[in-house]
Structure formats: C-alpha cells, structure tokens
Amino acid sequence: MTLMQTITEKARNLAVRSPWIYRINAGSCNGCDVECATTALIPRYDVERLGCQYCGSPRHADIVLITGPLTARIKDDVLRVFAEIPDPKVTVAVGVCPISGGIFRESYAVHAQVDQYLPVDVNVPGCPPRPQAIIEGVAQAIAIWRERI
Template structure:
C-alpha cells in the first residue's frame, strides 16, 4: 500500500522557489518564464506553491550570500521530507560572476545536499524544466522505487 502511494506520489511534484541572493536573471527565467502557462509545467503534475510546507521540489537560485545563508538553511528545514533540491543557474554551483566576492558565504552544496544542478547564466527555461523532470527521477530513487 505504501509502495503504491509512493509510486503515485512522484507524479505530483510541487515546486517551491528560494532566491538566495540571485541577480534576478535566473528568477526571470524560472518564475516568469519556465513556470508560466506557455511552458506548461502543469503537464508533469507540478504546481507552483507559495508555502515551503507544500513543497516537494525546491528550486534555489543565486549564490548563497552571507546575509541569506541562515535564511536559506532555515527555509530548507521548513520543507517536509521527502524533498529534492534543484540548484538553478551557475551561481549556486560556483558563485558564477560573483565568484570570490567578499559577500558570498559558500557554494550551496557545502550547506545542503543538492540533487540536480542546472548550469547556465541564466539557464534556458527548457533546461530548468528538464531539471524538474530529473528531480522526479531522483525523488523516485530516494523513495527506493525502480524506474518503470
């Protein structure tokens, strides 16, 4: 029974977005391009939700700045398990154009486990959607379900 529920559950990933000090480029590509009706993220069963309590897939944009580090960690803890983290853009990976800046904390994967990286400055909306689909597969692996 719980296996069946788990199998069904990965077909309903709800998305939540955290801006960890992004320059807003990735946010434009993510929230106002990839998640709008034109690219139809709803066909994967996704829904954009405003509350971290509803989220399954967390999309994080931006290099983690010193001011945002604790807030990102706190917000990430608010999300109920099981959850999948997707880092959008080059910034969460290495800092991107802000690399070696005095105001950056550390790369995102030093703070929290990152499951999918979507590189690009900014990445194309199609790439972000591919990241979401990959996140579904990783979610299945986390639940211990074979891909079928």
C-alpha cells in the first residue's frame, strides 16, 4: 500500500510538469485569439516559461482557453471538441464574451454565458485582455490544475 502511494506520488510529481494549452474559438471576433497567439509566440510575453505549449489536438490538452460568446452556429461543435479533452482539464474563459457575452450580451445569436454549458474555472475579463492578463489567468489555471491532477 505504501509502495503504491509512493508510486502514485511520484507519478503525480512527474505529471504536473508541463500543461499543454488548447484554444477553442467559440465564435470570437479574433481579437482575443490574436492576444492568445501573442502570449505564446512573441518572446516578449512567452507563456512557454510556465511550461505551457499550444497543442493542435484537443486530446493532448490540459488547459483549455475559450474565446468568443459561443454563437448558436458553433455551439454543438464547441461542446463536442470540449468533450474530447481528457480530464483533468482546467478551463480559462478569455475575454468578456465567454464570461458574460460582453457586447453581444442578450443577442439571439449567442449562447453566452459559456459557464452554463461548460465548467469554467478561471475568468480573464478584457476586450481583449492584455497578454500579461492572459498569462496571469494561465498561472491561476496551472495552480488549479496542480491540485486537480
């Protein structure tokens, strides 16, 4: 039993090294997506210092960034892709659109707020948020992810 616990503990310490990020665009205007790309690609901000890397497949992801107000057109696809991401996952809502709907709030064409459909963990408000604010949100998400794994 103790051996099993030790192995579990060791495996956990190994596993929490580098969370990979997957980005879902739920009908965003591209503003937040540009800021997300900036956060990762420009050496000035460089989210890879936190061990994060953007991955192309939802099946590799640990942290999910959601942008956009979840338009009616994209809703089913977003839910399907989100279901493909393995647990434990941490969801970060980037920008005011997924949090509250922002400028599109109460529109017939959007299903904001996203947390009605998906379990969101961290909110990063802003229109769009600064890259530093996204890094701040990702740092909070990593703290949650370490507890959850």
